[in-house]
Amino acid sequence: MAKPVFENRAKKRLAAGELTLCMGVNQMRSPDVALIAAACGFDAIFIDLEHAPTSLESAAAICVSALSVGITPIARVASKHAHDSARILDAGGQGVMVAHIDNAEEARAIVNTLRFPPIGHRSAYGTGPALGYRPIPQGEVNFILNENELLIAMLETPEAIENAEAIAAVPGIDVVHIGSLDVTNEMGIPADYRNPRMWANFERVAKACRANGKAMGVGGARGDFGLQKDLIALGVRYMTTGSDVSYLMAAARSEVASLRNLKI
Numbered sequence: 001m002a003k004p005v006f007e008n009r010a011k012k013r014l015a016a017g018e019l020t021l022c023m024g025v026n027q028m029r030s031p032d033v034a035l036i037a038a039a040c041g042f043d044a045i046f047i048d049l050e051h052a053p054t055s056l057e058s059a060a061a062i063c064v065s066a067l068s069v070g071i072t073p074i075a076r077v078a079s080k081h082a083h084d085s086a087r088i089l090d091a092g093g094q095g096v097m098v099a100h101i102d103n104a105e106e107a108r109a110i111v112n113t114l115r116f117p118p119i120g121h122r123s124a125y126g127t128g129p130a131l132g133y134r135p136i137p138q139g140e141v142n143f144i145l146n147e148n149e150l151l152i153a154m155l156e157t158p159e160a161i162e163n164a165e166a167i168a169a170v171p172g173i174d175v176v177h178i179g180s181l182d183v184t185n186e187m188g189i190p191a192d193y194r195n196p197r198m199w200a201n202f203e204r205v206a207k208a209c210r211a212n213g214k215a216m217g218v219g220g221a222r223g224d225f226g227l228q229k230d231l232i233a234l235g236v237r238y239m240t241t242g243s244d245v246s247y248l249m250a251a252a253r254s255e256v257a258s259l260r261n262l263k264i
Helices: 009-015 032-040 056-071 084-090 104-114 138-147 157-162 164-168 180-187 197-214 224-232 244-259
Strands: 020-025 044-048 072-077 094-100 150-155 175-179 213-217 236-244
Touching: 009 020, 009 072, 009 150, 009 236, 020 032, 020 244, 032 044, 032 056, 044 056, 044 164, 056 072, 056 084, 072 150, 084 094, 084 104, 104 150, 104 164, 150 164, 157 164, 157 197, 157 224, 164 175, 164 197, 175 180, 175 197, 180 197, 180 213, 197 213, 197 224, 224 236, 236 244
Parallel strands: 020 044, 020 236, 044 072, 072 094, 094 150, 150 175, 175 213, 213 236
Antiparallel strands: none
8 A cells, every 4th residue: 555645643642632722824925835834833824715715726725835844735625515615624734624514414424525536526636636646546546645645624603512422423524613703703702712602512522523433623823822721621623713813913013013102
């Protein structure tokens, strides 16, 4: 059996129960963003193809760049349709974050379309960035890519939280990820992550993940170290801490504020 050309760093860390840190890519289009994230110590990047205008071609270039520096390129795709996820995986992505997964049936559907046989029915992949363009027998291709693909189900509604146990039980799902801002918006408590009602949601998903051997992910907790620390203690192992936009603005605001306060 051939060895993977590009091992999925994030998936390996999650399998070992290690904290995996991901930087969001919302506005940058240059492949340099992957090198910047790697230099900062991130394990992964996620390219937002749901809320940002990034094209597939730009996303593919960033993915290939990430492969070359050993961090995991993940795409947050715009829909549950197979073509949205499969195209970025074929173009060099090592993972997809599929939004709006509300129940086990939807979780099984994405496994069916995004895993190769014998797990699912994803369309055959000959060669490409994920294999370093090496000629590898098809049976080995299926195994290698199944092993090195990170499939993240994103829970964004109270209904999804209620079904967390069933979603986490679906074979082929690697990470059950709470879209915290979306969930709190739906609950009428926008961004109130410490609200007891929301904390109960975190606990419910953590329990579901522990019971089914799945990694728990959370987004939206950037900039609050106390909250991040408590979520990690609860069991979160995949965390999106911030994005190109949020990091740039935080640093720029701080420096501009300091300079504005100088007496001249």
